[in-house]
Amino acid sequence: MLSGKQLNDDLIKEIEKRLIQSDVGVAATKILIDGINADYKAGTLTKGEDVIEYLKTELKAMWPAQDRTLNLSDTKPTVILMTGVNGVGKTTSISKLCQQLTSEGNTVLLGACDTFRAGAVRQLEIWGERLGVEVVKGQQGGDPAAVAFDACSAAKSRDVDILIIDTAGRLQTQTGLMDQLSKIRRVIDKQIPGAPHETLLVLDATSGQNALRQAEEFNAAAGVTGIFLTKLDGTARGGIVVAIKEATDIPVKYIGVGETPDDVEPFDPERFVEAMFA
Amino acid sequence: RVSDGFNNVFRKLSGSDAISESNVREAMDEVRTALLEADVHYEVAEEFCKNIMSDAAGQQVTKAVKPGQEMISIVHRRLIELFGGDPDAEQQPTPAGIMKLAPGPTIIMMCGLQGSGKTTTCGKLAGMLKKQGRSVMLCAADLQRPAAVEQLETVANQANDDLPGGSQVHFYGEHDKSAEYGKAVGVAVKVCQNAVKAAKKQGVDVLILDTAGRLHVNDELMGELKSVRSLVNPHHIFLVVDAMTGQDAVNSAKSFHEKLEVDGVILTKFDSDTRGGAALSVKAVTGAPIRYIGVGEHLDAIEVFHPERMAGRILG
Ligand SMILES: Nc1nc2c(ncn2[C@@H]2O[C@H](COP(=O)(O)OP(=O)(O)OP(=O)(O)O)[C@@H](O)[C@H]2O)c(=O)[nH]1
Numbered sequence A: 001m002l003s004g005k006q007l008n009d010d011l012i013k014e015i016e017k018r019l020i021q022s023d024v025g026v027a028a029t030k031i032l033i034d035g036i037n038a039d040y041k042a043g044t045l046t047k048g049e050d051v052i053e054y055l056k057t058e059l060k061a062m063w064p065a066q067d068r069t070l071n072l073s074d075t076k077p078t079v080i081l082m083t084g085v086n087g088v089g090k091t092t093s094i095s096k097l098c099q100q101l102t103s104e105g106n107t108v109l110l111g112a113c114d115t116f117r118a119g120a121v122r123q124l125e126i127w128g129e130r131l132g133v134e135v136v137k138g139q140q141g142g143d144p145a146a147v148a149f150d151a152c153s154a155a156k157s158r159d160v161d162i163l164i165i166d167t168a169g170r171l172q173t174q175t176g177l178m179d180q181l182s183k184i185r186r187v188i189d190k191q192i193p194g195a196p197h198e199t200l201l202v203l204d205a206t207s208g209q210n211a212l213r214q215a216e217e218f219n220a221a222a223g224v225t226g227i228f229l230t231k232l233d234g235t236a237r238g239g240i241v242v243a244i245k246e247a248t249d250i251p252v253k254y255i256g257v258g259e260t261p262d263d264v265e266p267f268d269p270e271r272f273v274e275a276m277f278a
Numbered sequence B: 001r002v003s004d005g006f007n008n009v010f011r012k013l014s015g016s017d018a019i020s021e022s023n024v025r026e027a028m029d030e031v032r033t034a035l036l037e038a039d040v041h042y043e044v045a046e047e048f049c050k051n052i053m054s055d056a057a058g059q060q061v062t063k064a065v066k067p068g069q070e071m072i073s074i075v076h077r078r079l080i081e082l083f084g085g086d087p088d089a090e091q092q093p094t095p096a097g098i099m100k101l102a103p104g105p106t107i108i109m110m111c112g113l114q115g116s117g118k119t120t121t122c123g124k125l126a127g128m129l130k131k132q133g134r135s136v137m138l139c140a141a142d143l144q145r146p147a148a149v150e151q152l153e154t155v156a157n158q159a160n161d162d163l164p165g166g167s168q169v170h171f172y173g174e175h176d177k178s179a180e181y182g183k184a185v186g187v188a189v190k191v192c193q194n195a196v197k198a199a200k201k202q203g204v205d206v207l208i209l210d211t212a213g214r215l216h217v218n219d220e221l222m223g224e225l226k227s228v229r230s231l232v233n234p235h236h237i238f239l240v241v242d243a244m245t246g247q248d249a250v251n252s253a254k255s256f257h258e259k260l261e262v263d264g265v266i267l268t269k270f271d272s273d274t275r276g277g278a279a280l281s282v283k284a285v286t287g288a289p290i291r292y293i294g295v296g297e298h299l300d301a302i303e304v305f306h307p308e309r310m311a312g313r314i315l316g
């Protein structure tokens, strides 16, 4: 929408509107627009394309490449904990990570720690069957921390490279469930010191400003090391990750672009900006 | 929910005995920001503020005895209207229920984006109808999500066994028809038609079709829903929307509505601390009434939507 256009106050207003409509949020948009205005008034930004380049530079600085790689442990197993609110794509995203990691030569084990929702364990089991990996499960309705415990000991005794733990969706306002998440984390760390090595918060790109609340609260309860941003194959742009970076410094590591195990890509700030102004 | 920003604006206004044109404009700017921060769509917020401004001018709010209170009441009235209520009614009309037909079944088609809460809400509607003494059949028309058929069957059994009410909740599903992504497009249509036959045979009052989540920009899957609609003729088409949806709520709601003529919206996960601006956006852009809100994961966590209550909640 910006190519071939001359930069002026009207175009800057359009850019502001596009950022807000991409869920960047009022406060984070103001920071970006103030920067654009300053450079425009100084004469260093004159064309629409200049703004794209400006935003790409800003966002690439926000998320340097080294922050966006998966934290792998030096000793087996690496443990990845998947968290997030209901329906965002945690279970499906596990199938994607599993596919990617096995194709890179890793042995993977899955832990079905959503013992609450109807069909949750079966859903992960089907992914395990399709991808050729084992799934550790427990009692339906049982303590998820107990399943996490079993998954960790199975990962150690089977000498797997990577253990990915699926958890039930929970709202950050449900204190009991957030405490449960902290407990799952403690149990994992006790079994495998230093684990989980990667705690991914799965965020739905269609969510609005509440995703910022999610990032803050899940970070406080479980120490989030990265974001997996799903459903970017739709029309939502997931701009909230800009506000999240400002508030918590948490990097986006992966994006989900569909419903099959192949539909995952590493997060690329430049393509993220291009999609926003397509 | 949307109330924090509003509280500041209204605290300033309600205290003032005199406001000028520029006070009104400044207040509206703050209202607009409060709406955006609450996830109301950019253009819906602009339109809403424009309408408030013209109401305020029309009512000569600056000359009123208590202009601050006047402004608050204008916003309150506009919100109730936007949500489909009548600001002048002494008592709001009873919200419409699920159609009653003889012979049945009344057919409800559930649709919406991935993960919005359709399958769970099918169980909640079943529980609600069961309490009203109406028999229900849940049809598993999501043939692509792993274990979707099993999930709905479990939900149907839970509604039948654990929720109060004298009538039955039945389940219709064809486990063998589930297939990997993309391999089962169109199969859902046949399953829905078979479910209608089964519902008629068992004399079920209401048949609810649980469909797979899909993107409004996926023409093939939107086409599948159009086929279900034209071959099965549902009496209600409910769009299930996650209450924490941001600016995209307008895009998906508009597209689903244009293609299917949605006659009701259900907002889920309203038990979260989301401000809920998607409610305004979806209502403004589709005109379809918000029928119910989901307020939890358990099957009894559903409430009838009340426009005046929502308006009051937003204003804090
Ligand atoms: N289009 C699209 N759909 C996705 C993506 N990721 C997940 N989904 C879909 O979103 C829906 C929910 O995915 P799940 O993996 O069950 O989500 P979850 O977070 O595990 O849900 P709960 O366990 O119930 O909290 C499913 O229909 C998925 O196929 C994505 O990147 N793009």
Ligand SMILES: Nc1nc2c(ncn2[C@@H]2O[C@H](COP(=O)(O)OP(=O)(O)OP(=O)(O)O)[C@@H](O)[C@H]2O)c(=O)[nH]1
Binding pocket: A086, A087, A117, A169, A171, B112, B113, B114, B115, B116, B117, B118, B119, B120, B121, B142, B145, B148, B211, B212, B213, B214, B268, B269, B270, B271, B272, B293, B294, B295, B296, B297, B301
């Ligand atoms: N807290 C809360 N969770 C809800 C509510 N409604 C649904 N959920 C949860 O949201 C998640 C997704 O619900 P589903 O019913 O599987 O969603 P869906 O629309 O059928 O998903 P797809 O079929 O994959 O498109 C589950 O974890 C549900 O328990 C609600 O009102 N409140």
Ligand SMILES: [Mg+2]
Binding pocket: A090, A091, A092, A114, A120, A166, A167, A168, A169
């Ligand atoms: Mg899950």
Ligand SMILES: [Mg+2]
Binding pocket: B118, B119, B120, B142, B145, B148, B211, B212, B213
């Ligand atoms: Mg479903």
